[in-house]
Amino acid sequence: xxxxxxxxxxxxxxxxxxxxxxxxxxxxxxxxxxxxxxxxxxxxxxxxxxxxxxxxxxxxxxxxxxxxxxxxxxxxxxxxxxxxxxxxxxxxxxxxxxxxxxxxxxxxxxxxxxxxxxxxxxxxxxxxxxxxxxxxxxxxxxxxxxxxxxxxxxxxxxxxxxxxxxxxxxxxxxxxxxxxxxxxxxxxxxxxxxxxxxxxxxxxxxxxxxxxxxxxxxxxxxxxxxxxxxxxxxxxxxxxxxxxxxxxxxxxxxxxxxxxxxxxxxxxxxxxxxxxxxxxxxxxxxxxxxxxxxxxxxxxxxxxxxxxxxxxxxxxxxxxxxxxxxxxxxxxxxxxxxxxxxxxxxxxxxxxxxxxxxxxxxxxxxxxxxxxxxxxxxxxxxxx
Ligand code: GDP
Ligand code: MN
Numbered sequence: 569x570x571x572x573x574x575x576x577x578x579x580x581x582x583x584x585x586x587x588x589x590x591x592x593x594x595x596x597x598x599x600x601x602x603x604x605x606x607x608x609x610x611x612x613x614x615x616x617x618x619x620x621x622x623x624x625x626x627x628x629x630x631x632x633x634x635x636x637x638x639x640x641x642x643x644x645x646x647x648x649x650x651x652x653x654x655x656x657x658x659x660x661x662x663x664x665x666x667x668x669x670x671x672x673x674x675x676x677x678x679x680x681x682x683x684x685x686x687x688x689x690x691x692x693x694x695x696x697x698x699x700x701x702x703x704x705x706x707x708x709x710x711x712x713x714x715x716x717x718x719x720x721x722x723x724x725x726x727x728x729x730x731x732x733x734x735x736x737x738x739x740x741x742x743x744x745x746x747x748x749x750x751x752x753x754x755x756x757x758x759x760x761x762x763x764x765x766x767x768x769x770x771x772x773x774x775x776x777x778x779x780x781x782x783x784x785x786x787x788x789x790x791x792x793x794x795x796x797x798x799x800x801x802x803x804x805x806x807x808x809x810x811x812x813x814x815x816x817x818x819x820x821x822x823x824x825x826x827x828x829x830x831x832x833x834x835x836x837x838x839x840x841x842x843x844x845x846x847x848x849x850x851x852x853x854x855x856x857x858x859x860x861x862x863x864x865x866x867x868x869x870x871x872x873x874x875x876x877x878x879x880x881x882x883x884x885x886x887x888x889x890x891x892x893x894x895x896x897x898x899x900x901x902x903x904x905x906x907x908x909x910x911x912x913x914x915x916x917x918x919x920x921x922x923x924x925x926x927x928x929x930x931x932x933x934x935x936x937x938x939x940x941x942x943x944x945x946x947x948x949x950x951x952x
Contacts, residue, residue, distance in 0.1 A: 569785045570617040571799040574664045574764075576781035583754045585747055586924055587778050590666030594644065595924060596637040602665040603636035612639045615662040617804040619782060620650035622698045626660070626820075630667060636665060654821070658804055669777055674767030675734050676700050676711075677748060679755040687715045690722070690757065691746070694735045696767040722752035747776050758775045758796065759789030808852075808874050815867045824849025827872035827911075828947060829865070829882040831856050831890045838942075839884045846946035851878045865898025866905070873906055880912050882949060884942075887919030894921075896928035903934055910934055914948045916941065 574592040581587055590604045592615065603610045610633075614626035619625050626648045630636045640663045648659035661894070676696030682689045693711045697704045704711050712733045714726055724745070731744040755763045762784040769779045785796055802810060812819030818833065822840075826848045830836040833855045840850045852875065856868050872878055885895050895917065903910050914938045917925050929936050939945045 569787055569790060569796075569800060570804070571783050571785065571796075572615045572617070572662065572801065572937055573613065573781055574615055574662070575799045576783040577778065577868070579754055579758060579783065579937065580751075580781055583750045583757075585750045585754065585778050586776060587781070587809060588669050589665040590664055592642065592662050592664050594662050596641040596644070599640035599663060599665055599735060600633045600637040603630070603633035606665065606667045608632045608636075609668045610636050611666050611668050612636055612644065613664040613666065614643045614660040615664055616648050616650075616653070616658045616660055617801070618648070618650050618652040618658055620652045620698075621648065624648055624650040632848075640665070654806075654823070655716050659945075661801075661803055669769055669779060670772035671767070671769050672772050672781070673736065673770040674745075674779075675736075675770065676703075676764075676766045677751060677768045678762065678764040678766070679752060679760070679892065680762045680764075682715065687718065687751075690714045690716060690730055690752070692730045692733060692748075694733070700766055716752070721756065722749045724749075727752075737774070740770060740774065740776070743776050744770075747778075754783070758783070758793060759786045760784060761786045764882050808871055811874070812854070812868075812871050815864060815871075817864065817868050817871065818852065819855075819868075819871060820853040821875065822850050822852050823877075824851045825877045825879045827851045827854075827869075827878040827882045829854050829856065829868055829872060829885075831858060831860065831885055831888075831895075835884060835886060842884075842942045842946050843882060843949055846949040848880075848949045850882075851875055856890070860890050860898075862893075862894050862898040862901060865895050866901040869899060869902035870906060873908060873911075878911060880914060880949065882945065883913055883915045883917070884918070884926075884945070885915075885917045887917065887922055887925070891920045892917045892925030893928060894923040896923075896925040896932075899929065899934070900932055903932070912937065914939060914945055916945050 577587040593599045612628045628639050643660045649657035674697035676693040678691045691713045726744040731741045764782040765778045767779050769777045806821050806940045826843050830839045830848050836855045845849045916939045939947045
């Protein structure tokens with residue numbers, strides 16, 4: 569679960585990480601009041617579950633409370649499109665008004681989990697700010713990644729090593745190491761999968777402040793943190809993904825036009841690779857799961873077809889617990905209950921009851937290419 573910057577900053581505050589003074593608002597009048605209290609010179613920040621706001625006009629420095637109100641009004645009535653959102657953007661329902669801080673240096677500090685190493689890693693760079701992706705790409709030696717031992721956590725020698733890498737004044741190393749250590753506490757005690765502070769600012773008068781904060785909580789750990797579930801903001805979720813979640817379907821919307829329906833997350837990833845290798849582009853990731861039944865398959869197809877861009881559907885099923893004939897019946901059910909015209913289906917079906925499944929599909933009258941392997945599937949997906 570992603571949370572908003574203002575929520576993330578409240579967690580940071582609880583763990584002793586300094587953040588700029590500020591307040592979240594959802595009307596321009598409130599924006600005016602808060603900006604007034606902060607002295608008029610403020611930064612106005614759209615609260616959305618996406619990065620890249622700065623470059624997209626979602627973070628603005630203003631010089632008066634009336635200007636703050638005006639910018640707030642513009643943001644609240646817009647969808648913010650950033651490099652991390654789809655082309656429709658995400659709605660801005662809240663805006664954070666903060667004191668302007670005197671930025672001397674912008675650092676990058678993040679904690680996340682390296683799934684391959686099965687460890688928490690700390691990632692830092694002295695070149696934080698809006699160009700961090702370019703730094704990582706072009707100057708990887710300016711980024712330090714350290715693995716942390718789960719029993720020792722952010723031990724003092726590691727936090728000192730991280731802080732020392734950041735090329736700050738020697739007086740800053742200890743306070744910086746302390747902030748890094750507190751950020752690790754935030755990460756672990758809230759079961760985060762990401763805590764990313766970009767920028768962590770060194771101010772002109774030598775203070776360390778988290779000017780931005782992106783935090784993601786591990787969904788599977790949310791039951792341990794009932795207090796965090798109030799941070800859930802459904803307005804930021806993709807409507808198709810919300811619909812899928814209702815039926816227990818793992819669905820991630822993508823930008824292409826080939827709908828994908830698969831059982832198993834690994835097979836779903838491979839299916840997207842095959843789709844791409846054919847020169848086509850997947851419209852989604854979708855895993856119906858091993859224990860799906862006919863109605864779940866049908867719902868999954870309906871969700872895929874909510875996306876108007878979808879012009880073909882690639883169904884890749886390895887029948888095990890989920891039998892192929894069940895999938896075929898689910899497809900038939902969806903085809904009878906959908907308003908729009910059913911697009912061509914490319915179906916690769918193997919495993920339990922595959923012959924029965926194929927027979928149902930062949931008799932269905934639907935526009936179906938039954939393929940035997942992934943090579944044939946890729947050929948059928950090539951744009952005609
Ligand atoms: P992001 O683009 O979504 O990551 O949003 P950020 O919160 O990181 O804001 C983008 C940029 O705005 C930061 O990298 C800073 O350079 C700048 N910024 C944000 N807050 C302040 C501030 O209080 N003072 C100054 N001078 N710059 C700020
Ligand atoms: Mn940022």
